[in-house]
Amino acid sequence: MERVYTAQDIMIVGHLEAVLERHRIGCVVKNRFLVGGAGELPPTDVWPEIWVREDDAPRAREVIAGVLAEGEASPPDWTCPRCGEAVEGQFAECWNCxxxxxGEG
Ligand SMILES: [Zn+2]
Structure with missing residues (x-):
């Protein structure tokens, strides 16, 4: 196994995990539940980490770099169930209605 990414923000790590799975790259997230329970360990020791098989590491790094570059860490766009308008992911409600x-709340 090889570590390909680490970040303090579990939301980003979780998002990248989902993207990697969409690319058929199996990954393991370590320290997912340790944030906040760090105790006396240096904080970086308990950041969530993404690990993949060594064979997959180059491709995983490519995918992750692409995601971060494109800002895909923001939520995906969604379609309003009421009026059918396309709404950008960062908006919590339809701009139209x-x-x-x-899925919110
Ligand atoms: Zn709407």
Missing amino acids: QTPAP
Whole structure:
């Protein structure tokens, strides 16, 4: 196994994990649940980490670099269930009819 990414933000790590899985790259997230329970360890020792098989590491790094470059860490766009408008992922409600994003709350 080889570590390909680490970040303090579990949201980003979780997003990258999902993207890697979409690319059929099996990965393991370490320290997923340790943030906040660091105790006396240096904080960077308990950041979430993404590990992949060594064979997959070059491709995984490529995918991760692409995701970070494109800003795909923001939520995906969604379609308003009420009026059918396409809404950018960072908006929590439809710009057209103020319907909350599905799955929120
Ligand atoms: Zn709408």
